[in-house]
Amino acid sequence: MAQIGFVGLGTMGKPMARRLLQAGHEVTVWNRSRAAVEELAAAGAKPAAALAEAFARPVVLSILADDASVHEQVLDSGVLAAAECQVHVNMATVSSDLAATAARVHAEHGIGYVAAPVLGRAGVAAAGKLNILAAGPPDALATARPVLAELAARVWDFGDRPAQANVVKIAVNFLLGAAIEATAEATSLVESHGIEARSFIELISNSLFPGPVYSGYGALMAEHRYAPAGFTVPLGLKDTRLALSAAHEHQLALPTASLVQDALLQALAAGWSERDWATLAEVARARAGRPAATQSD
Amino acid sequence: MAQIGFVGLGTMGKPMARRLLQAGHEVTVWNRSRAAVEELAAAGAKPAAALAEAFARPVVLSILADDASVHEQVLDSGVLAAAECQVHVNMATVSSDLAATAARVHAEHGIGYVAAPVLGRAGVAAAGKLNILAAGPPDALATARPVLAELAARVWDFGDRPAQANVVKIAVNFLLGAAIEATAEATSLVESHGIEARSFIELISNSLFPGPVYSGYGALMAEHRYAPAGFTVPLGLKDTRLALSAAHEHQLALPTASLVQDALLQALAAGWSERDWATLAEVARARAGRPAATQSD
Amino acid sequence: MAQIGFVGLGTMGKPMARRLLQAGHEVTVWNRSRAAVEELAAAGAKPAAALAEAFARPVVLSILADDASVHEQVLDSGVLAAAECQVHVNMATVSSDLAATAARVHAEHGIGYVAAPVLGRAGVAAAGKLNILAAGPPDALATARPVLAELAARVWDFGDRPAQANVVKIAVNFLLGAAIEATAEATSLVESHGIEARSFIELISNSLFPGPVYSGYGALMAEHRYAPAGFTVPLGLKDTRLALSAAHEHQLALPTASLVQDALLQALAAGWSERDWATLAEVARARAGRPAATQSD
């Protein structure tokens, strides 16, 4: 049984913390809004009165919203100066830049820093079947690994520099955006020839493109079903920009990411910020001069 | 047992004709070069001395190289004037434009015209497990369906206008090109951060992007293995152009296809016309200023 | 005084033929619709009863609509077999491909073929101040030059192969499309920050970007004045495609031309086929989520 600090009880953090509790670990939880802390306490977690209590456990997992949250709550909050943990595992999708900064700052405080962003949504997290993409100093990673294993179908090792795991996650999300945009364009192409999106999506899902991406997003497109969003346009735009910026660090152009970014901006300009990023299908339809579809129920 | 004319014994045509023979049909085969005709005759087919003999059977299947071949051998050769077949099923990947012309010309001669391009390579054809995308007049399609069923895991119906099946095939190949380009860019991104292509491809194949496309083309990219080509750069370019032109018919821009076209042109300009179109990975690496990889063995 | 056959009395052909008459030449004119022939006859031209009469003069200038017209009226009409001219100067904006074919066909009939597309609109033609971009065999070009000089501020020599002059013309029109698209985007950028298009256009015309392009098209954009069109969207699209296809002959990608093509397709999809291609400004405004402007009067 490990003693674990857990920081960030959002959509993903909550089922992950619960999973660790079910596996019999002692989990000290902290979250900015208290409701989630109390919810987890009711499930057996130790509520932390302050962030520092979570960082007093040997292994701390955190999954915060974005670069800014990590800066505000962890890197710039002073919590690391007094922290007693050996390893901090940052499971959020953040920039490779932030990962480099965080690795440096943690090292200054003698804390091992591991990046371990995940693939899989809340249900997958609850089942402990995530794909966890990990990178960091070997000893820190060795310490974190048994805890991560409780949450994962597989823990993938992507190197000693934490930023590497973040780049892998960013590259996967870029592939996702690219697949959505291509499916949007292909769908608008077949529709322009009088073919139903639904049967086209069924075909590709049952032949060359099995798996959740083409069938899942394709269904949203065929049914014009963009709300409630699984992943909103602004989140898609954020991740596309992380890809561009990770590429630009090494003077690498990613033309497809530029194109996806432009399409997501058009979605925002059209007022679709609350929608799922599958709404790129409507951007493609607008390009074809067709009126935007209203959501079917 | 059906009497079938079969025209075009190339990479795909040969296993398809064999499959029909194995299913017990009488298959009259014709091909421009005689070697293939004799090979099939040895396997039990009736060799046609002239194309007209194949077009004397009630159902004719053809799978020729491209628009130009269909024009030269079928539409402009005079064979239709004397043809006794009820239905001609064109299984090649041709333009939507050609499909429209062919439908009109066949109708003038009282012959049903069905477009039925396929998904799947030679091995899949041999096993009779193709996905066949069919479209055409309902009665012609009904006549063709039992024959097509011998070759297919599933025969998909995409409408009354033959061009519709071609557009679906073209849209699928566009998705393929888009997935290859995106994988090429994503791979160059992770490599620029010191991560091996191989492990990135393993991750995506085992999580969000299962199926043959990402793992198959990804492996070629990771191993710099572009020859022998499964599908060459010029063939990829041909199909990308079919997508652009099917879109332009309806004044639809396909920005991702424009981008894939540009990348394939760069591959040609680099002298890679014999390579598999997975070599888009090398175009992406060149963009990053890295020397082109030599093929690993 | 030269004896000149003149074929094609459209917007450009008419003032060019008049200019040659004013310079004292004998001009035998032919045009598919007779009204223009009679108009020029009233101005002193010799009306040709058939195309062959024009091709009986030593030097023939033609300026037809596009590749198809040149094929239909000249290359495939049989007129060359009986032609007595020494040189045929094709002044239309046609593809480099057509130029190569035309050069070959004329050579077979012992006729010199010069390509000499022009820069400048009707008013410039009337004043004999065109820029004429010429290419062709040196002796044919030498024969044509004195006649062309009557029409031109300058006759530019771009090589021995006629296609070269066409490629130069195509490249200039590509630059034009690119400048219009960039001005459209820049205008939408400043407008999104509350700056009037008009003052932005005034600035660029009076500083880095003098000359007719930025000020002329910029004024149309600032005033939302797209009709009557100086050059319609379909014409712009045709020329952009000529650029792409001249580039693709040599396996060259032109990313900016792909982008301009996509924007022009969106203009067509929006129903703006009668408008000037300055309407790319409205495509850019639509991208920003702004309602299309109605034309100001």
Added chain:
Amino acid sequence: MAQIGFVGLGTMGKPMARRLLQAGHEVTVWNRSRAAVEELAAAGAKPAAALAEAFARPVVLSILADDASVHEQVLDSGVLAAAECQVHVNMATVSSDLAATAARVHAEHGIGYVAAPVLGRAGVAAAGKLNILAAGPPDALATARPVLAELAARVWDFGDRPAQANVVKIAVNFLLGAAIEATAEATSLVESHGIEARSFIELISNSLFPGPVYSGYGALMAEHRYAPAGFTVPLGLKDTRLALSAAHEHQLALPTASLVQDALLQALAAGWSERDWATLAEVARARAGRPAATQSD
């Protein structure tokens, strides 16, 4: 005679300060490296021992390198708290974001803030013939105008919000990048058909595209002359990014800027960071599979 503080004696600042001295003004100069201060003092300027001395004059002009310099030396240095000036005119090319921040911070200290970036290089500045793009509160602008007039062929007024002048400057530089990229592509197109870049550039400069941009950058491309750089690739990239970011503030995609950004990144990846951004011609040539040209002397 005005009393002017002048901050930033770089390539542009030096001739501007000299020009003000020649016009008879009292100019108190400050620069981080002292050599430039002494050089101007020798020409009659008052050397400031500290930045605060410059900000003690009624009107301060500054022209610093970029956003970071403005932050470090002005906004975050404390100098504004003690400043006695009425108006600070920031003539640098900075982001619209910085302009908004600067306007707010200056207002808090009761100082008028005007943005007044310029068009024109050092020689034009020395001659007092710049185009100055100004925006800011009317009273502050009225105070600054007579001083700006000494430096300018024309002072353009782009509104009350300083950011507006910066956006105009950014939009002009975006047009510049777009024109360079288009000229690079057009040049590679004509070259692929065996036409010399030099004669193509001469044609466009003497017909549709007069003015310094096409002829100037075109000459660099024709002669492969990229060093010494008038404006380096990294500077071009910085300005292209300012355009993208000013557009993204209003959810506006600028596809041409995305494309120029990608091409500039390829130039960096090729190792050309010291070159003039006209080297986009070599990126285009590389796209065509041609070896990079060595600089001609």
